[in-house]
Amino acid sequence: MRKTGNMENQRRSVTIRDVAETAGVSVSTVSRVLNGKVDVAKETKNHILSIIDDLGYSTNLAARSMRSQKKNLIGLIMPDIAYPFAIEVMKGVNRAIAESEFDLLVYTSGDVRKRGRVTSEQKYITLLAKSISDGVIVVAPVASEYNIDKPIVSIDPVMSHPNYPSVHATNYEGSRAAMEYLIGLGHKRIGFINGRTELESANRRLSGYRDALKKNGIPIKEELIASGDYTTETGVKCGRQLLSLKNRPTAIFASNDQMAMGVYQVAEEMGLRIPEDFSLVGFDNISESKYLGLTTVDQFISEQGYGAMQMLIQIINEVPLEKQTLKVQTQLVVRSSCREYHES
Amino acid sequence: MRKTGNMENQRRSVTIRDVAETAGVSVSTVSRVLNGKVDVAKETKNHILSIIDDLGYSTNLAARSMRSQKKNLIGLIMPDIAYPFAIEVMKGVNRAIAESEFDLLVYTSGDVRKRGRVTSEQKYITLLAKSISDGVIVVAPVASEYNIDKPIVSIDPVMSHPNYPSVHATNYEGSRAAMEYLIGLGHKRIGFINGRTELESANRRLSGYRDALKKNGIPIKEELIASGDYTTETGVKCGRQLLSLKNRPTAIFASNDQMAMGVYQVAEEMGLRIPEDFSLVGFDNISESKYLGLTTVDQFISEQGYGAMQMLIQIINEVPLEKQTLKVQTQLVVRSSCREYHES
DNA sequence: GTGAAAGCGCTAACAT
DNA sequence: ATGTTAGCGCTTTCAC
Numbered sequence: 001m002r003k004t005g006n007m008e009n010q011r012r013s014v015t016i017r018d019v020a021e022t023a024g025v026s027v028s029t030v031s032r033v034l035n036g037k038v039d040v041a042k043e044t045k046n047h048i049l050s051i052i053d054d055l056g057y058s059t060n061l062a063a064r065s066m067r068s069q070k071k072n073l074i075g076l077i078m079p080d081i082a083y084p085f086a087i088e089v090m091k092g093v094n095r096a097i098a099e100s101e102f103d104l105l106v107y108t109s110g111d112v113r114k115r116g117r118v119t120s121e122q123k124y125i126t127l128l129a130k131s132i133s134d135g136v137i138v139v140a141p142v143a144s145e146y147n148i149d150k151p152i153v154s155i156d157p158v159m160s161h162p163n164y165p166s167v168h169a170t171n172y173e174g175s176r177a178a179m180e181y182l183i184g185l186g187h188k189r190i191g192f193i194n195g196r197t198e199l200e201s202a203n204r205r206l207s208g209y210r211d212a213l214k215k216n217g218i219p220i221k222e223e224l225i226a227s228g229d230y231t232t233e234t235g236v237k238c239g240r241q242l243l244s245l246k247n248r249p250t251a252i253f254a255s256n257d258q259m260a261m262g263v264y265q266v267a268e269e270m271g272l273r274i275p276e277d278f279s280l281v282g283f284d285n286i287s288e289s290k291y292l293g294l295t296t297v298d299q300f301i302s303e304q305g306y307g308a309m310q311m312l313i314q315i316i317n318e319v320p321l322e323k324q325t326l327k328v329q330t331q332l333v334v335r336s337s338c339r340e341y342h343e344s
Numbered sequence: 345m346r347k348t349g350n351m352e353n354q355r356r357s358v359t360i361r362d363v364a365e366t367a368g369v370s371v372s373t374v375s376r377v378l379n380g381k382v383d384v385a386k387e388t389k390n391h392i393l394s395i396i397d398d399l400g401y402s403t404n405l406a407a408r409s410m411r412s413q414k415k416n417l418i419g420l421i422m423p424d425i426a427y428p429f430a431i432e433v434m435k436g437v438n439r440a441i442a443e444s445e446f447d448l449l450v451y452t453s454g455d456v457r458k459r460g461r462v463t464s465e466q467k468y469i470t471l472l473a474k475s476i477s478d479g480v481i482v483v484a485p486v487a488s489e490y491n492i493d494k495p496i497v498s499i500d501p502v503m504s505h506p507n508y509p510s511v512h513a514t515n516y517e518g519s520r521a522a523m524e525y526l527i528g529l530g531h532k533r534i535g536f537i538n539g540r541t542e543l544e545s546a547n548r549r550l551s552g553y554r555d556a557l558k559k560n561g562i563p564i565k566e567e568l569i570a571s572g573d574y575t576t577e578t579g580v581k582c583g584r585q586l587l588s589l590k591n592r593p594t595a596i597f598a599s600n601d602q603m604a605m606g607v608y609q610v611a612e613e614m615g616l617r618i619p620e621d622f623s624l625v626g627f628d629n630i631s632e633s634k635y636l637g638l639t640t641v642d643q644f645i646s647e648q649g650y651g652a653m654q655m656l657i658q659i660i661n662e663v664p665l666e667k668q669t670l671k672v673q674t675q676l677v678v679r680s681s682c683r684e685y686h687e688s
Numbered sequence: 689g690t691g692a693a694a695g696c697g698c699t700a701a702c703a704t
Numbered sequence: 705a706t707g708t709t710a711g712c713g714c715t716t717t718c719a720c
Contacts, residue, residue, distance in 0.1 A: 013474050013493055015697055026707045031699055041705060061475035062409035063697035066712045081448070082435040091426040098454030104425070106450035110442035130357045131405035132476070149357055291635035359713055370691045375715055385689060407713035410696045692719080703708070 014055045023051045034059060065132045074102045074312065075128035075136040081108045084258065084286040085301055089139055089155055092305025100313060105133060125152070135316050137308045140199065151315035153308045160200045165315070167308045167326040169299035171201045171283075174330030175208025175253075178281045178297050181332060182251045183216050186341040187279065191224045191242040191249035193235065193259050195283075202230075205255045205283055224249055228259045235262020243270060243278070250341045251279035257289040257296055264292060279338030293336040304328050358399045367395045378403060409476045418446045418656065419472035419480040425452040428602065428630040429645055433483055433499055436649025444657060449477060469496070479660050481652045484543065495659040497652045504544045509659070511652045511670040513643035515545045515627075518674030519552025519597075522625045522641050525676060526595045527560050530685040531623065534562075535586040535593035537579065537603050538571045539627075546574075549599045549627055568593055572603045579606020587614060587622075594685045595623035601633040601640055608636060623682035637680040644672050 016034070020027045025044065032040050033048045051057075065071055076093055078086045090106065097104045107128050126148050129136045135151035144159040146152055154166040182190055192209045195202035206225075213220050226241050228234030235254060239262050242249055254260035260282025267274055274280050274294075282289055285298035307326045314321055360378070364371045369388065376384050377392045395401075409415055420437055422430045434450065441448045451472050470492050473480045479495035488503040490496055498510040526534055536553045539546035550569075557564050570585050572578030579598060583606050586593055598604035604626025611618055618624050618638075626633055629642035651670045658665055 013470075016699095017697075027697090028699080028708080029706055032706085035699080039705060044705080056470075058470035058474070060410070060697055061471045062406040063475075063712090064699075065406035066404070066410070066697085066714090067699040068712095080438070080442075081450070082438040087431055094424070094426040094452065094454050096454075097452070098424075100454075103451070103453045106425070106452075107447070108438065108441070108450075109447045110438050110440075110444075126357075126400075126402035127405050130402070131407075288635060291632065361713075371714080372692080372716080373690060376690085379715075383689060388689080404713055407696090408715080410698090410713085411715040412696095690720085692717105694715105694717085696714085696716105698712085699710105701708100701710085704706085 014057045015060070016057070019048065019051055019055060019057050022055065023048050061132065071132055071134050072102050073133045074104050074309070075133035076104060076106045076139075077125055077128060077136055078106065078108050078139040080110065081106065084284075085156075086139065088286050088301035089305035089308075092302030092307075093137060093309045094305075095302070096306045096309030096313070100309075102134070102313070135312045137305075137312060142198075151312055153312045153315070155304050155308050156199065156201050158199055165311055165321060165324045165326075167304045167311070167328065168201060169301075169304065169328050170330045171204035171299070172208045172211075174283065174297040174299060174332070175205040176212050177330070177332045178253055178283070178295075179209055179212030181295075181334070182253065182279060182281060182338065183212060183218070185251075185279065185338055187251040188218055188341075189221075189224065189247065189249040189251070190218075191226065191252040193238040193242070193252065193254040193263070194225060194227045195230045195255035195259070197227070202255055209253060228255070228262075230256050230258055232258045232262045232265075235259030236266055237262070239263035239266035243267070243272065249278065251281070251338065254280070254282040257282040257284035257287045257294070260289055260294055260296070261287055261292075264289075264294065275336065275339035277339075279341070281338065285333060290335065295332070295334045295336070295338055297330050298333050299330045300328050358401045359404070360401070363392065363395055363399060363401050366399065367392050405476065415476055415478050416446050417477045418448050418653070419477035420448060420450045420483075421469055421472060421480055422450065422452050422483045424454065425450065428628075429500075430483065432630050432645035433649035433652075436646035436651075437481060437653045438649075439646070440650045440653030440657070444653075446478070446657070479656045481649075481656060486542075495656055497656045497659070499648050499652050500543065500545050502543055509655055509665060509668045509670075511648045511655070511672065512545060513645075513648065513672050514674045515548035515643070516552045516555075518627065518641040518643060518676070519549040520556050521674070521676045522597055522627070522639075523553055523556030525639075525678070526597065526623060526625060526682065527556060527562070529595075529623065529682055531595040532562055532685075533565075533568065533591065533593040533595070535568045535570065535596040537582040537586070537596065537598040537607070538569060539574045539599035539603070541571070546599055553597060572599070572606075574600050574602055576602045576606040576609075579603030580610055581606070583607035583610035587611070587616065593622065595625070595682065598624070598626040601626040601628035601631045601638070604633055604638055604640070605631055605636075608633075608638065619680065619683040621683075623685070625682065629677060634679065639676070639678045639680070639682055641674050642677050643674045648672050 016027055016030050020030045030048055033045050080086060125136060125138055125146055129148045129150040138154045140156050141154050142158045145163045152164045154164055156168050157166045194206055210220055226238035228238045242252055243266060252263055254263055260280055263280055281295045283297045285296040289296055360371055360374050364374045374392055377389050424430060469480060469482055469490055473492045473494040482498045484500050485498050486502045489507045496508045498508055500512050501510045538550055554564055570582035572582045586596060587610060596607055598607055604624055607624055625639045627641045629640040633640055
């Protein structure tokens, strides 16, 4: 039954040829059945189908991808799959995928550092895009241009004006909103914990912080700006740094919720209460912060994933995009009101 | 610079041939450089490398996969990517990936139903496995056998004794532990909310429930067993059902934490307090239940992902597996003690 | 050290 | 309705 050719001990898997030979038809007929073409006699088709079943044949993705255009596969490329932002994006993309005709292939090297070390982002994108998918979504890409002919949409790109469509939250506006809220409460000494400065999104949040102070005539004190990297650990570090200043800030605005969580921990350690002793606001709304009643700026990350997928599908179907940039609105979520503060 | 051949408007992407022609060498030489073979003159190599850089060439995964064995790619196949169990598995796999030489490709059709509808699980597994990866991890597979020659490891398989290595939690033991805890507290009327009965894991949890009652001489009342499907919604439904019995259970054990969350919501609605009015325990430990202080049975899902990946790597490297089944120990986590209860 | 040629498994254009 | 043929882009003998 199984054609073994020569005495190689390598187990070969069953190919379209095996099916064709067993069924006594040509390879192309099998291919036609496989691809649902109509011009195949019903009985031939059924015969082939049963042989396929018998042999447990299934198509070779690689081979197929080489020949045909449409692959019904979308690639999602992320540096790391296990951090909150990535997971939220995936949820959104996944939802769009479920509603679509496409399947999803998520690619990751598991770790930002490993990826950077081994080879460039460009390589992976091209790999997935040119080879086996109809288009790709890239999270936080660093390059401003990719020379592939496949559709590409990015989420939270590092560059402010990349040459590909992109999706991002209104980081500046959200940051402004948070600050206006705190300032409106009477705060004048507001600490800021910065995120990964290589990301445009982080810089926009910082700008929001600075501009809000400026517009309200509050002098910017560099000692109140701590630099973190979006992890809870640096949140702890920066929280300690800010809260142990002789002239402690009356409020802290963290550039993401993970770092806000860190500050929260420090506050507990130091016996400081929120909001009595100081106010705390965090960007993002994905971590435990919501269970702690923290005030946050929600950037609707999963909507960004969903939106990116929608854009991509449009491009693939050659529907012209109205805008190259999709802005997902941020929203200030006040859970437990922050402390009102007025200088004595 | 770009070879366009005929006047097709289809943009072709740059191939190994383009590189070869531009560099004035043969395709095979370029291939040698690409694959780090040693028998290439240093200057030829550098020349080709710079051309590759100029042209922005990157290899076609599909084509390469067709020819060579080792792909340094692991496939993870999941019916759906956006539910807590899946995410936890991914985290664990991701961690193992980050420590390894492999990259990860997660495949999903986004929705269990869609997947079942379009085509069989077998097809997707074979697709990924035979085509482009060195081995696959499958979450909650339904078939007990796969005819592929690539390594495969499953997590929480539906069958109790599949013909492939598998990883799962000690569901029965965990369930017993939770029940012994509740019974030890004096409870006699303990409600159970069942999960998806097609999963072996769910059945084991139910067995644990039944056996614990039996061993302790407590009669099993079928009215106390409600059937859910692991979603919060059915948790709500079953919670209502159990809590509105005339003879209300004094404790409820939900087959996963999502459903326990649902019961928690119902309790709030009905004005019932936990643990004063009744005790609540949930299997799993991944949802918000931990912030609500619920008692849970942790099944260490991400460890299951990590373990599966370790097993897979062993198989790929042809290290014999000691056991075909990896059992990850469950652990009862008592957050806020449940109510002690003694029949009057 | 390098090139020519075969062929991986498949699809699609062209025959019949 | 089915078979024949020509590649897709790549790796890998086997020559030279």
